[in-house]
Amino acid sequence: MPIYEYRCNQCNREFSELFLNLREAGKVRCKYCNSRNLSRLISSFRVHQTEGSRLENFDTSKSQGDAFYKDSRNVGLWAKKRMKELGVDLGSKMGEIVEKGRTGKILDDYNK
Template sequence: MPIYEYRCNRCNKEFSALFLKPKEISKVRCKYCDSRNLTKLISSFSVHQTEESRLSNFDTSRPRGDEFYKDSRNVGLWAKKRMKEMGVDLGSKMDEIVEKGRTGKILDEYNK
């Protein structure tokens, strides 16, 4: 399944799109404003981007909109980076925590 990165020429936001079928590629629209005026970014970057580089490109101090959290990968990513920033090394428990992050339970547990 190819994942392509796009930049919207109308609202200037970048997003990635995953395509299940090749014909969907020609119908891609901006996630934010529904524009079809998009610039395709270098696709190999996102396909081969490691989780580590996703984490390092990720700024947890910036507020994120609802759209961001609709992508469950981003929720998990936020949780992992946040743990790192707090100096918490959870090792193998991390996946469990990320899973909780995805289901929205993480804040309950760590705000106690």
């Protein structure tokens, strides 16, 4: 579940987006002005592994089935646990994003 940070070239604001899958990353728009003219920033919690290998290493089929992820509470739980494993310091901003993903609001955004 990658999280990207962007700067909008239109209104110059920065924001973060958590993606449930990489397909969504291509559809990102500015949260403030809806522009697609964005620059991706280097994420503050970037780890040594590439995104691809991180996703590869996370084998969801082993420990949890579909039911685990149907409970939205577990989504945030996983993200928090995973980032802790990666040595990521969860700031308040991060908690907010995880919370957004957890409650499904992020999906509403994409369905607009």
